[in-house]
Amino acid sequence: MKHKKIIAISISLLTFTGIIISCSDSGDSTEITSSSNSGSSSNCPTKTCADFKSQADAQKTFDSNKSCYKNLDADGDGKACESLK
Template structure:
């Protein structure tokens, strides 16, 4: 009878520990998600015109994902990094 109580208590403690760990992990990921959601797209690389040697390279990146690289087109005319040659 004592062994059954010890086993039941041990299992309960293991389950409780698992729930606590699970809740703390999901809370951490929520903080990461909320921090990254403040930027419009968390999967977008941070690129500026200075990261490209030519306007053609910048344009190719811009064309590949216009919402991700919208900062390469400062005046919104569809031409990326107009200051580059």
């Protein structure tokens, strides 16, 4: 009889611990997702090469924050909006 109570309590504790771990893991992944979103594009205004009149203007914007405006450098060579003159 005592063994059945011990087993039942052990199973309950393991289940409870599993639920806590499961909830904390899903909470951590949400934080990672939101922080990675906020670190990249959410604080950056959306800019495309069509927003600039010249390559020099696009380059100034790109140089001001290369991680924010990385889409202005399509081939990754450090030159923004090379199709503009």
